[in-house]
Amino acid sequence: MKKPIAVLFLVAFIAVNAQDQYSAGMEKAFGLWSEKKITEASNLFERIAMAEDDNWIPYYYVAQVNTLASFGEKDEKVLTKQLEKAKEFIDIAKRISPNNAEIMVQEAMINTAWIAFDGATYGMTLSGKNAKIYNEASQLDPKNPRVIFSKAEWDMGAARYFGKDTTPYCKDVEHALELFATFKSDIPYYPKWGQERAEAVLANCKS
Secondary structure (H helix, E strand, C coil): CHHHHHHHHHHHHHHHHHHHHHHHHHHHHHHHHHCCCHHHHHHHHHHHHHHCCCCHHHHHHHHHHHHHHHCCCCCHHHHHHHHHHHHHHHHHHHHHCCCCHHHHHHHHHHHHHHHHHCHHHHHHHHHHHHHHHHHHHHHHCCCCHHHHHHHHHHHHHHHHHCCCCCHHHHHHHHHHHHHHCCCCCCCCCCCCCCHHHHHHHHHHHHC
16 A cells, blocks of 8 residues: 555655746846846746746747747847747647637737738738737637727727727726726736736726
């Protein structure tokens, strides 16, 4: 009897130790990101992802770090390298966790970064893809605040581009903020971003 119990304790110890290492690594990566050490944060998230090949979360953050760093980037070679890495890792995240609305929103953000860099080149091909992604994500996860807000902000951008009124989408931003107040996930390091941005957009709606 003693042997099976000892094995169970060993397995439990290994699992707890692995979780501790994962948490320590993720905290360090977020710290590097907050210090604007983009390359270091991306590399650490990547190393964590390689060790957690059944966990979509670190793959998601490799994609997000590189995507956000691409907005405002003027060097096409740098931007291309960042966004290609983001796409590579978000594609892996999609394979690990199919039909995941958070991952779909991140994929749309990659497309948006390309459009922001060169709308004439990428707008025609990627705008339709984004509209489809946001529609599918909102059907999959209609109570996810990041999905609702990201779709609203995308719709606002499209309306501005075509010279249309953005006011109808303000109610969607308001709805997203209601969802932010109650949305929770038990998954460690699950995405939490968006509330402050939504508050700023809604304030602009009312100004």
